[in-house]
Amino acid sequence: IVRVTGGAACTVVLIEDDDRHSWRVAASFGLPEGYVQALEAVWRTGVLLPSVDAYEQRRPVVRSDVRREIAGDPRCAPLHPFLDAVTWDTLVAVPLVVRGQAVGSLVGYYTPEQAPREDDIAFLSIIADQAAVAVENARLFVEAQGKAALEERQRLARELHDSVSQALYGIALGARTARELLERNPPQAIGPIDYVASLAEAGLAEMRALIFELRPESLEAEGLVAAIAKQAAALRARHSIEVETSLDDEPDIPLHVKEALYRIAQEALHNIVRHARATLVHVSLRPEGQHDPSEHGETGPAAPTRPTWLVLEVQDNGQGFEPEGPFPGHLGLRSMRERAAILGGTLEIHSAPGAGARVTARIPISR
Structure with a gap:
């Protein structure tokens, strides 16, 4: 100006x-x-x-x-x-x-x-119109973030209530059954005791995952790999879905990129639970591509090659869907696409009715 x-x-x-x-x-x-x-x-x-x-x-x-x-x-x-x-x-x-x-x-x-001059004032007015739109967009973005945060807190509260109530009810029922069997037939008490132990382990896994979500700083302290592993453990424990993980070493990326990838993985797993009817899920996090050190002035035998992309992939063997048509969970997929796009990445969805689904997020690793 x-x-x-x-x-x-x-x-x-x-x-x-x-x-x-x-x-x-x-x-x-x-x-x-x-x-x-x-x-x-x-x-x-x-x-x-x-x-x-x-x-x-x-x-x-x-x-x-x-x-x-x-x-x-x-x-x-x-x-x-x-x-x-x-x-x-x-x-x-x-x-x-x-x-x-x-x-x-x-x-x-x-x-x-x-x-x-008059044309200077007219130019200022044009710039002001553009600035006003930018200000309004920023306000709407903050408002949307606040709404999303509120919805996320409400979802966490529901899941926390459901998981705690279900686990405690099952533990109490199993403990009462075991106590009665210990008085009448001690060997038969082993089954209820094992049931109580499995519920306690499942509840612990679920609580760890939910507490992780309630404390964003945990992602910085424990890392993206640990966060995804806890999500997978909670899925196994709560929904009896077999979850395989193939997670590479903790990536050297900014915290906001880790947060976005964690939310993409979280949304993908939630969609599987809600809509896929899957019995097997595979989650992988891996680097891809090679960065040429010479392009950035790094020369010599010690200059290492580096990956150019970080790839998060979530695949299931569920009922699948038609990606181009209306289907349950499409809003969650749109949210995942937006998160990837903000980071300069892409989100690909491969699915067909009866053939499961694969969600692949590719995020560039900036240096």
Whole structure:
């Protein structure tokens, strides 16, 4: 903006309600250090700043001779120390409006020699429209994340309740049966005791998996491989599905990539439980491809080759489905695709009615 319009500085201000209770500079360029904080202090005194004026009027606002105006207003005292350091004297504020709703303002700062023309103001308005859409998209993304987090907590609460209730009921029933048999026929008590032990082991596996989900920091501490292994153990214990795992060493990738892969694996396994009617599942995590060290200036005999992709694959022997048609679990598959796409990867689905399904996520390993 500064380069194209010849301005001296610019700011993006967000205002979250009509009462001006929430005003903040989301981005700035060309202002002295500390100026934004001083401007916020002035806003708190009730001065009608150009950014607020444009926000309220829903149209561009131009103010000239701004330095004299600031110097003559005692409420602007926090800005007085900056007057000798700045050269601009004209401000142009245009509102950020999306779907008829103002969300803030874009403010350009101009020196007397750079007096803004009509086309500069029109350009600022165009940029403001684009910025408003970006702000709204960011807000919707945060809102969606919050909704997803709430739905995830509710799902975890249901699973925690179901698994604990089921395990404790079975343990109590098995223990009572074993106690009665110990009094009448001790050898026959072995069966109920083994049943209680298996339920306790299953409950422990399930609790470990659920607690892992409730504590995201566990993924950083224990790693992606351990997280997927716990999910597999919980699936075996709770649903009596045979789960085979082929997990390579812990990958050297950022935490946010591990989180995305963990959620993809989790969603794939949940879909199998809900819809596949499978008896056998195979989960694998492996590197693929070779990175050429010479492409990045790494030379010499000690320069190792590295994988270029990390591949997560979940396969089952269930009833399968038609990937191109409507089927149960399609929303979960869309979520998995979105997670992979955000990381620059892909998600492939291979399935057919009666032939099981295979979900393959390929994520690039950046270096």
